[in-house]
Amino acid sequence: MLEEEKPENLASTWEEAIKEQQQVRQSQREEKEKRDVTQELKRLLDIPLKVEVVIGSTTLTIGELLSLVPGSVVELNRNVDEPVDIYVNGKLLAKGEIVIVEERFGVRITRIVEKEDRIRSLSS
Known part of the structure; x- marks a missing residue:
């Protein structure tokens, strides 16, 4: 028979999982922003300047x-x-x-x- 987790352990586990998910989402957002900026900059690279x-x-x-x-x-x-x-x-x-x-x-x-x-x- 499995032992039931104590409420404080369960809350701590959920808290850690939520933090990890937020970090992953933040990382994904930053990566997307980098790609967007890179794409925008690439458009400028072919503009001729005197x-x-x-x-x-x-x-x-x-x-x-x-x-x-x-x-x-x-x-x-x-x-x-x-x-x-x-x-x-x-x-x-x-x-x-x-x-x-x-x-x-x-x-x-x-x-x-x-x-x-x-x-x-x-x-x-």
Whole structure:
């Protein structure tokens, strides 16, 4: 003959079972939310963005501009060792340095602009 469980043991067993069920449901909800976020992010991954690397700038008069010929040198406002600006869709995102890889130019990112500065630049 089976022994009957005491009411306090039965209550404890039910309490543990309910807690375990809640944990499983919470885990399932979190996993579903992760999948949903991942799916949403995947939709964004193929959106093209315009990336520009600015090595410097200058101001010319119309006369100076019209006098440019092949071989002319235009002086920019930066030194060779200064970092270049990296813009994404017209907003400053990072600083970097110019590199040459197999006779092609590239840029090595050396610093990402602070989050607060990026947010501030979105409003301008």
